[in-house]
Every structure is written in structure tokens, then in C-alpha cells.
Amino acid sequence: MTRxxxxxxxxxxxxxxxxxxxxxxxxxxELGALRLRREVxxxxxxxxxxxxxxxxxxxxxxxxxxxxxxKRFGGYGNLRGWLLSTLEAAYPQALDTVALLDGAERxxxxxxxxxxxxxxxxxxxxxxxxxxxxxxxxVERMETSTRFSTPGVWRWRPPQSVLAELRAVAQDExx
Numbered sequence: 001m002t003r004x005x006x007x008x009x010x011x012x013x014x015x016x017x018x019x020x021x022x023x024x025x026x027x028x029x030e031l032g033a034l035r036l037r038r039e040v041x042x043x044x045x046x047x048x049x050x051x052x053x054x055x056x057x058x059x060x061x062x063x064x065x066x067x068x069x070x071k072r073f074g075g076y077g078n079l080r081g082w083l084l085s086t087l088e089a090a091y092p093q094a095l096d097t098v099a100l101l102d103g104a105e106r107x108x109x110x111x112x113x114x115x116x117x118x119x120x121x122x123x124x125x126x127x128x129x130x131x132x133x134x135x136x137x138x139v140e141r142m143e144t145s146t147r148f149s150t151p152g153v154w155r156w157r158p159p160q161s162v163l164a165e166l167r168a169v170a171q172d173e174x175x
Contacts, residue, residue: 049061052064073108074108078108079104079108079125079126079129080129080132080133082104082107082108083100083104083126083129083130083133083139084133084138084139084156086100086103087139087154087155087156088156090155090156091155091156091158092155093155094142094153094154094155095153095154095155096152096153096154097122097126097127097130097152097153097154100126100130100154101118101121101122101126104121104126127152130152130154134154137157138156138157139154139155139156139157140154140155140157141153141154142154142155
């Protein structure tokens with residue numbers, strides 16, 4: 001039994017056509033999602049403009065600037081998500097703030113014009129994300145020297161169910 005022969009030009013053309021049709025289908029789906037998102041955002045803007053006019057009737061809305069929020073790290077929650085995954089990957093080892101700062105610079109392509117700017121990023125973005133994660137019980141700050149200049153040391157904190165499972169396994173192996 002012989003297979004039918006198809007010329008390479010026909011194969012390539014059909015393949016390219018199928019791929020482009022697939023790409024167009026994805027674009028159409030994304031456009032639909034973007035249209036829906038646009039309507040939701042417009043509705044929220046309208047609602048906030050009404051609230052603004054009630055809260056501050058003496059301030060004209062034309063003075064509210066446009067801000068492109070949450071784009072610094074590729075989207076909302078990306079810095080915190082990266083911190084959590086980095087600390088989880090290092091677990092049970094802990095990482096200090098300096099190592100996390102160096103990693104954030106590499107991962108997010110950050111460049112700082114001065115040591116002061118790097119310190120502000122550390123204090124205002126990185127440390128804040130670590131404190132929020134610690135308050136949520138996702139990471140823990142390890143006890144270190146009481147010297148002020150010592151960087152903080154952080155470790156991922158596994159969920160309690162994981163710890164309970166590990167304890168149960170350890171007890172089964174011990175007894």
C-alpha cells in the first residue's frame with residue numbers, strides 16, 4: 001500500500017494557512033475579552049467619577065491624571081508571586097533581603113540610577129511585599145542579629161496541612 005505523495009509547496013501552504021487561521025481565532029477571542037474588560041473598566045470609571053464628585057465637589061475631575069498602574073513588574077501581584085515562588089524553591093533554606101533584591105533586579109530587568117533608588121525599591125516594594133506575605137502567613141522572617149544594618153532573612157512557610165502531613169510521615173517512620 002502506497003501513500004499518496006503531496007508536493008512540499010502544498011504541504012507548506014496548507015500548514016501556514018492552518019497556523020494563521022488559528023492565530024486569527026486566538027486574536028478574535030482576545031478581542032472579545034478585551035471588549036468585555038473595556039466595558040467593565042468604563043463602568044468602574046463612571047462609578048468612581050460619581051463618587052469623586054460627591055467626595056470632593058470642589059475639585060474638578062479634569063485634574064485627575066492618567067496613571068498606568070501595576071505595570072512595573074509585568075502586572076499586579078507579579079513581584080509578590082515571584083517572591084513566594086523563589087522562597088518556596090529555596091525551602092527549607094532561607095534567603096536574605098539582599099539576595100532577593102539581586103534576584104528581583106535580574107528577573108524584572110530593574111536598573112537603578114543610584115544606591116538611594118535601589119534602597120527605596122528595597123524598602124518600599126520588596127520589603128513591603130515580604131511584610132504582606134508574612135502577615136498572610138506565607139513566609140516567615142527568621143531571627144537574625146539585632147544589628148540595624150543586618151539584612152532580613154526570610155523563609156517560605158508551608159501551609160499547615162503540608163506540615164501536618166510531614167509530621168505524620170515522620171511519626172510513622174519513627175514508630
